[in-house]
Amino acid sequence: MAKARQYHHLFMISTILLLLSLNSVPLVSAHFFPNITSIPEDLLKNASTNPWGYFRQLGGCQAGKQYDGLAKLKHYFQYFGYIPNSLSNITDDFDDYLESALRTYQQNFNLNVTGQLDNQTMNHIVRPRCGNPDIVNGSTSMNSGKTNTSSSHFHTVSHYTFFTGMPRWRKQALTYSFLPENQLTDEVKTVFSRAFDRWSTVIPLTFTKTDSINAADIRIGFFTGDHGDGEPFDGVLGTLAHAFSPPSGRLHLDGDENWVVAGDVRTSSLTSAVDLESVAVHEIGHLLGLGHSSVEESIMYPSITSRIKKVELASDDIEGIQTLYGSNPNYNGSSTESVQERDTGSGSSGAHSVHSRWGLTGLIMAFGVALLLL
Ligand SMILES: [Zn+2]
Ligand SMILES: [Zn+2]
Numbered sequence: 004m005a006k007a008r009q010y011h012h013l014f015m016i017s018t019i020l021l022l023l024s025l026n027s028v029p030l031v032s033a034h035f036f037p038n039i040t041s042i043p044e045d046l047l048k049n050a051s052t053n054p055w056g057y058f059r060q061l062g063g064c065q066a067g068k069q070y071d072g073l074a075k076l077k078h079y080f081q082y083f084g085y086i087p088n089s090l091s092n093i094t095d096d097f098d099d100y101l102e103s104a105l106r107t108y109q110q111n112f113n114l115n116v117t118g119q120l121d122n123q124t125m126n127h128i129v130r131p132r133c134g135n136p137d138i139v140n141g142s143t144s145m146n147s148g149k150t151n152t153s154s155s156h157f158h159t160v161s162h163y164t165f166f167t168g169m170p171r172w173r174k175q176a177l178t179y180s181f182l183p184e185n186q187l188t189d190e191v192k193t194v195f196s197r198a199f200d201r202w203s204t205v206i207p208l209t210f211t212k213t214d215s216i217n218a219a220d221i222r223i224g225f226f227t228g229d230h231g232d233g234e235p236f237d238g239v240l241g242t243l244a245h246a247f248s249p250p251s252g253r254l255h256l257d258g259d260e261n262w263v264v265a266g267d268v269r270t271s272s273l274t275s276a277v278d279l280e281s282v283a284v285h286e287i288g289h290l291l292g293l294g295h296s297s298v299e300e301s302i303m304y305p306s307i308t309s310r311i312k313k314v315e316l317a318s319d320d321i322e323g324i325q326t327l328y329g330s331n332p333n334y335n336g337s338s339t340e341s342v343q344e345r346d347t348g349s350g351s352s353g354a355h356s357v358h359s360r361w362g363l364t365g366l367i368m369a370f371g372v373a374l375l376l377l
Contacts, residue, residue: 033225033258035191036276053275054241055079055129062125066097066118073097079128080104083305084138111137111145111297112306131277132306133285134234134242137295142167146297163303163323164294166248171292171327172220173250176209180219187225190264191279195223198283201314202291205321205336206328220250221290225258239275240309244282246289254286268312278312288320292327296320 057072058079064070073095080086081093085104102118109116114123138144144164179199181187192212199210213219229235234245236257244256256262260277268278288303296303301317316324321336330336 033185033256033262034260035188035262035264035279052239053129053131054237054239058128059125062120062122064097064120066102068097069095070097071095073101076128077101077104080108082136083108084136088140107138107147110147111295113146113297113299127306130306131240131243131309133282133289133295134236134245135289135295135305137305139167145295161319161322162297162301163319163326164296165292165323165327166294169292169327170249172208175207176211177220177252178211178213178218179221179223179252180213180216182216182222182224185225191262194264194280195283198280198287198314201284201316202287202324203331205316205331205334206291206324207331208291208328219252221252221254223254223256225256227258230255240277243277243307244286246286248289249292252290254283254290256282256286269310271310274309276310277307278310278314281307281311281313284314284316288324291324293320293323296323 058076061070061073061076064073074093077086077093077100080101081088081090085108086093086100090100105120105124106116106118108114108128109118109124112127114127115121117124138147146162179195181192181195196210196212203209210221216222227236228238232253232255234255236242236255236259238257238259239261242257243260244254246254256279261273261275262279263271263276264279268276284302285307293303295305296319298304298317298319301319302313302315303320303323307313318336
């Protein structure tokens, strides 16, 4: 009887392992360019295709009317949290959902709040950006969540946000590793090392590279298209990367981007050239617990124009991350929040809990394993 039960357990475990392996996706070698002069000519000739460039045709559409393709734009807004996920019937109508989404989006990105598809808004919508949503489950964040909040800061209103519940790492010495299948060069790995350093300068956390991907706290990988977490990448431009809230430690980058590893990306003639370090610093902010910020100069601002390098933490980023972890004793700048505040769990500005689907998957898996062990 006991033996039969053992076999049953073995069978169930093998089934789970098989399912997990089926769920895994082929990994890619991303497009890296050591510097801008190493980008091949044929790539320069092939003008980059922006998956959102199509939206420009929708400029000037008016509320109350119906337009072919408007549903795609509404899906975009739903993806980034501006239209509730509960709305399943997305139509081509310029309805109240779209108008409300536009107003919130415009507020978050410091645009004129018109509720219309004007040029200024359209130019922002098509910008390449982080795949993490700005708002999740209707919890407002960024500027739109700040309107009724009394500012506890004296001269400036801070715009940093956290994930719901303010999750953060409970240890200070973190390790990170790269997916071996990506076969990244040392030069690429150094970019991430520099990006981690920018954060560890201001908070008392350390980041150490390890070769053991399974043991690492933070796992970094390049993927293309659908890669098994319900958040597929979309080719050149569009979404560039996404990262999960603590303590998940997963940082995914779009292998289809033209990543510039070193040198001045601003002088690139390739309009789709994206600076790797800029995106890495932003995504590490998510890994550590920061959501998106409305401060355009901040690292945690959701979008980045291609051919832009932005790697310095702004005061908004520093205030936000020090609210979670306190200040690095060696950091000379000022920290505006006391460390006690970070444990209260209050004060969360209701930012998103990214990839809750994974949370659910994890829960189901854990439940399954628990059943097996019974
Ligand atoms: Zn982001
Ligand atoms: Zn992913």
